[in-house]
Amino acid sequence: MPNASIRIAIADNHPVVLVGLAQELRALQDVEVAVMAQSSDELIRQLNERPCTVVLTDDTLPDPQAKCGGGLLALLRASYAAATVVVLTMADHPEVIHALREQGVAHIVSKSDATVHIARAVEAARTGRPYLSPKITKIIDESGRAAA
Template sequence: MPYKIRVVIADDHPAIVEGIKQSIAVSTIELMDTARNSTQIIALLDKGIADVLVTDYAMPGGEFGDGLPLFEFILRRYPDIKIVVMTMMDNPGVLRTLIALGVRCIISKSDDASHLIPAIHIASSGGQYFSPTVNAIVQTLDKPPGEDNKDVNLSKRESEVIRLYVSGMKINDIAAQLHRSKQTVSSQKNSAMKKIGVASDADLFKYALEVGLVPSSSPPQD
């Protein structure tokens, strides 16, 4: 019997899952199961049924979180699992940190789904694959991947400020609520943006949505 790569798909949007199923319907890939959040992902990986996990970056609501903390947990708990991350995130700091964690195959959702098949095969063999949009960003990184994995490690106070800011609060209101000076809050916001690698509020909102600092507007899936 020819070797098949066993794959688990994880995304909290059923339509995306169906699209991925169709995109990877080839003889060398065997779809084992699907998951909608991190709780289901871990339950499936515990069964040992997957060689490669194809997963969205942001999937709020699961017991094990999502984004960078989830991937770090998976790679530590299941060292043989390979991960292909799909994302709309185009932030260089986040991509650098993903690569530093050991996620070496990243697909932008803005690129054609045909990149999934080579990404799965290359991930299975321990290689590196970036879709064109991701590759273009990776090429602009000012440091080699893995050299600095602290770009997006915000302090507790910085995360608190960013979470409140993207929820719609103004700097003055945040300062009043947290009992800090306006200057301190502004400084913490600027420090966080520098760590994240964004220069505009629009990019900050995109980052916050992607990593779960602001709730997704998508309805929960039962």
């Protein structure tokens, strides 16, 4: 799909998750899965060759080579500012979710939520709106801190 309006990079160190995400996203209209990476190094290498408008990444992706303080998310923000980051997470601790938000992540999807929320987060990224999946919203609400 060379004329896709959204070029997506997917990064997750679990091959089954990576393939499942790609399958889910390829079913969407106007979406091209341009990059699939199992490590942060592979993600960065491929983003240099194939720029993307959205980077969908696991929040615990091992990041041994990031040269920027704050790990992969900071590196993505500094070097690929044109790409919107959507974070997938298994985290259910409010501190982790709030830390992601404090790092400027506006699109967070729990891996425990239905896959439809991946598409909703990507659409929100396309239109510049923030998106928090239902489990993430519940975690924030129960923590007593505003989602901002």
